[in-house]
Amino acid sequence: xxxxxxxxxxxxxxxxxxxxxxxxxxxxxxxxxxxxxxxxxxxxxxxxxxxxxxxxxxxxxxxxxxxxxxxxxxxxxxxxxxxxxxxxxxxxxxxxxxxxxxxxxxxxxxxxxxxxxxxxxxxxxxxxxxxxxxxxxxxxxxxxxxxxxxxxxxxxxxxxxxxxxxxxxxxxxxxxxxxxxxxxxxxxxxxxxxxxxxxxxxxxxxxxxxxxxxxxxxxxxxxxxxxxxxxxxxxxxxxxxxxxxxxxxxxxxxxxxxx
Amino acid sequence: xxxxxxxxxxxxxxxxxxxxxxxxxxxxxxxxxxxxxxxxxxxxxxxxxxxxxxxxxxxxxxxxxxxxxxxxxxxxxxxxxxxxxxxxxxxxxxxxxxxxxxxxxxxxxxxxxxxxxxxxxxxxxxxxxxxxxxxxxxxxxxxxxxxxxxxxxxxxxxxxxxxxxxxxxxxxxxxxxxxxxxxxxxxxxxxxxxxxxxxxxxxxxxxxxxxxxxxxxxxxxxxxxxxxxxxxxxxxxxxxxxxxxxxxxxxxxxxxxxxxxxxxxxxxxxxxxxxxxxxxxxxxxxxxxxxxxxxxxxxxxxxxxxxxxxxxxxxxxxxxxxxxxxxxxxxxxxxxxxxxxxxxxxxxxxxxxxxxxxxxxxxxxxxxxxxxxxxxxxxxxxxxxxxxxx
Numbered sequence: 205x206x207x208x209x210x211x212x213x214x215x216x217x218x219x220x221x222x223x224x225x226x227x228x229x230x231x232x233x234x235x236x237x238x239x240x241x242x243x244x245x246x247x248x249x250x251x252x253x254x255x256x257x258x259x260x261x262x263x264x265x266x267x268x269x270x271x272x273x274x275x276x277x278x279x280x281x282x283x284x285x286x287x288x289x290x291x292x293x294x295x296x297x298x299x300x301x302x303x304x305x306x307x308x309x310x311x312x313x314x315x316x317x318x319x320x321x322x323x324x325x326x327x328x329x330x331x332x333x334x335x336x337x338x339x340x341x342x343x344x345x346x347x348x349x350x351x352x353x354x355x356x357x358x359x360x361x362x363x364x365x366x367x368x369x370x371x372x373x374x375x376x377x378x379x380x381x382x383x384x385x386x387x388x389x390x391x392x393x394x395x396x397x398x399x400x401x402x403x404x405x406x407x408x409x410x411x412x413x414x415x416x417x418x419x420x421x422x423x424x425x426x427x428x429x430x431x432x433x434x435x436x437x438x439x440x441x442x443x444x445x446x447x448x449x450x451x452x453x454x455x456x457x458x459x460x461x462x463x
Numbered sequence: 464x465x466x467x468x469x470x471x472x473x474x475x476x477x478x479x480x481x482x483x484x485x486x487x488x489x490x491x492x493x494x495x496x497x498x499x500x501x502x503x504x505x506x507x508x509x510x511x512x513x514x515x516x517x518x519x520x521x522x523x524x525x526x527x528x529x530x531x532x533x534x535x536x537x538x539x540x541x542x543x544x545x546x547x548x549x550x551x552x553x554x555x556x557x558x559x560x561x562x563x564x565x566x567x568x569x570x571x572x573x574x575x576x577x578x579x580x581x582x583x584x585x586x587x588x589x590x591x592x593x594x595x596x597x598x599x600x601x602x603x604x605x606x607x608x609x610x611x612x613x614x615x616x617x618x619x620x621x622x623x624x625x626x627x628x629x630x631x632x633x634x635x636x637x638x639x640x641x642x643x644x645x646x647x648x649x650x651x652x653x654x655x656x657x658x659x660x661x662x663x664x665x666x667x668x669x670x671x672x673x674x675x676x677x678x679x680x681x682x683x684x685x686x687x688x689x690x691x692x693x694x695x696x697x698x699x700x701x702x703x704x705x706x707x708x709x710x711x712x713x714x715x716x717x718x719x720x721x722x723x724x725x726x727x728x729x730x731x732x733x734x735x736x737x738x739x740x741x742x743x744x745x746x747x748x749x750x751x752x753x754x755x756x757x758x759x760x761x762x763x764x765x766x767x768x769x770x771x772x773x774x775x776x777x778x779x780x781x782x783x784x785x786x787x788x789x790x791x792x793x794x795x796x797x798x799x800x801x802x803x804x805x806x807x808x809x810x811x812x813x814x815x816x817x818x819x820x821x822x823x824x825x826x827x828x829x830x831x832x833x834x835x836x837x838x839x840x841x842x843x844x845x846x847x848x849x850x851x852x853x
Contacts, residue, residue, distance in 0.1 A: 278851055287853040
C-alpha cells in the first residue's frame with residue numbers, strides 16, 4: 205500500500221510517518237540511526253536535557269529536517285509546564301509541545317487536571333499542543349475543547365514495557381474523539397504497536413522499548429514495520445470477528461418464504 | 464558493635480527538640496520503628512529471598528530479605544535485576560555533578576567525622592568572590608550540576624551565606640543541590656527561592672542509642688529533628704530529597720533497611736518528591752582513628768545499592784568518590800544513576816588555592832573528561848543537563 209497519501213495532520217503540519225520516536229534513554233549518537241531506521245519525522249526530547257552551548261546538548265543530535273517535539277518532563281504543575289513550553293520556543297524548538305505534567309515520582313502517571321489547564325493556556329499562545337494523558341474520555345473531551353492537536357493516552361506506566369493495559373479505554377477515545385489519538389508510553393513490543401494501530405490509533409510514540417533493546421536501530425525498524433502493518437490493516441478494514449461458527453445447517457432453515 | 468570510649472556530654476536527649484526547631488508530625492518516625500520491630504531482622508529463608516527478588520512491588524519486608532545475609536549469596540541475581548530495572552527507568556543515562564565545599568566550620572562533634580569541631584584541622588570559609596571563582600572554574604569544565612556543602616555551623620555558615628552561594632551558583636549551573644545542616648521549612652523555602660532544588664540529609668545511623676553516643680554535642684544530637692529533615696524541604700518547595708546512612712557506624716543491614724523504609728514512607732506521603740539515595744561507607748579520616756562497627760566490604764555495599772534499586776526502581780542513586788575507580792566504573796553499569804567527577808573536597812581546591820582541609824579521603828579524583836570517557840566506553844550516556852529550574 206502506498207502510505208505517502210495517508211497523511212497525519214497535527215496542527216497545520218502534515219506527516220506521513222506515524223511513528224514518533226523518543227530520544228531520552230539511549231546514547232545520543234544513536235539517535236540519528238534510530239530515526240533513520242524508524243522512518244520517524246518527529247522526535248520527542250526532554251527540554252531539561254537541552255544544554256545550549258554545552259556538551260551533550262540533545263537538541264544538537266536531532267537530525268536536520270526532523271520535527272522536534274519538546275516535552276515538559278519535570279513539570280509538576282500547569283504553570284511549570286507553561287514556562288517550559290515558552291522556554292522551548294525561545295530555544296528555537298518550534299511550536300510543537302508535548303505536555304507532561306507529573307506529580308508522582310513512582311509511577312510517573314500524568315496529572316490530567318493540570319494537563320488540561322496547561323493546554324488551555326498554551327493553545328492560546330499558538331502552540332501545537334500534544335498532551336500526554338491518562339485515557340479518560342471526559343479529560344480527552346476537555347483537551348479537545350481546549351484546542352489540543354492530539355491526545356496522547358498512555359498504554360501502561362511510562363517506561364514499563366507492559367503493553368496495552370488500557371486497551372479498552374484507548375478504544376473509547378479512538379471511537380469518541382475526533383483528534384488524532386497517539387498512543388504513548390508503556391508499549392513494549394512491535395506487536396503491541398501493531399495492535400493499537402489496527403484499532404485506529406493515529407500514531408504511536410515509543411522510547412523505552414527501543415532504548416532497552418539489544419540493537420536500538422534494528423528495534424526502531426521493527427516498530428516502523430509493525431506500525432505500518434497495523435495502519436494498513438486498519439485502512440483495509442479488519443475482517444469481522446465472530447464468536448460462533450456459521451452453522452451449515454441453520455436452525456431457521458425450515459422457514460418457507462412463501463408462507 | 465564497638466562502643467565509643469570517649470566522654471559523652473548529654474546536651475539533650477536525642478529525641479528532644481530544641482526550642483527553635485520546627486516540630487513535625489511524629490507519625491513517620493513511629494511508623495519506621497514499627498516496621499523495624501515488625502520485620503525483626505531475623506534470618507531469611509531462600510524462599511523469602513527468591514520471592515523478594517521476583518516481586519514486582521517489593522514491600523519493606525522484601526527489602527529486608529534483599530539486604531539479608533541469605534541474599535548475599537544471590538548477589539549476582541540482585542545485580543542482574545538491578546541493572547534491568549535501572550535501564551528500564553533511566554535508560555543508559557548517568558548524571559554528572561561535582562561537590563563544592565565552601566566552608567568546613569562545624570559546631571557538632573560527630574565522633575567519626577573529619578569536620579568534628581574538636582578536630583585540629585585547617586578551618587576555612589570561602590567568601591563570595593572565592594565561591595564565584597570556584598563555581599566559574601567548575602562551570603568551565605562543562606558541568607551543569609553543582610552540590611554545595613558546608614560543615615554544620617550556623618554561625619560561620621548561616622542561612623544568608625548559603626543562600627548567597629546558591630544565588631551565585633544559579634548563574635552558572637542548571638541544578639543546585641545542598642548538603643548542609645538541617646533547617647526549618649521556612650528556611651528551606653528561602654533557599655528554594657534562591658535557586659536550590661534538592662537537599663540530601665544523612666541520618667548517619669538509625670540506631671538511636673548509637674546515634675546518641677556518636678553525637679555528644681551540638682544540634683545534630685537531636686535525632687528526631689534530623690529524621691524529619693526530609694519533610695521540611697518538601698514543605699519548603701524543594702523538588703528532591705536525598706537519603707543516606709553512613710554505613711559502618713552501626714549494623715549496616717539495619718541502617719540500610721531503615722534508610723529504604725524512611726524513603727518509602729516519605730514517597731508515600733509526598734508522591735511528587737523526587738527520591739534519591741547516597742550510599743557512603745565510612746572511610747579513613749585525617750586526624751581521627753574512629754573504630755568502625757564492622758568492616759563494610761564492597762560486596763556489602765553492592766548488595767545495599769542493588770536492594771535499594773529493586774525496592775525503589777525509580778529512585779536516583781549516587782555513588783560517592785569515597786569508592787575506588789573499579790567500583791565506581793562498575794556500579795554505574797548496574798544501579799547508580801549519578802556520579803561525581805572532578806572532585807576536590809578541600810576548601811578552595813577547584814582553583815588550586817586550598818584554604819581548608821577535607822572531611823574524608825577520596826578514592827577517585829578523575830576529571831570530568833576522564834569520567835566522561837569511561838561512561839562512553841561502557842556504552843553509557845553522560846548527562847550534564849537534566850533539569851530546568853522553573
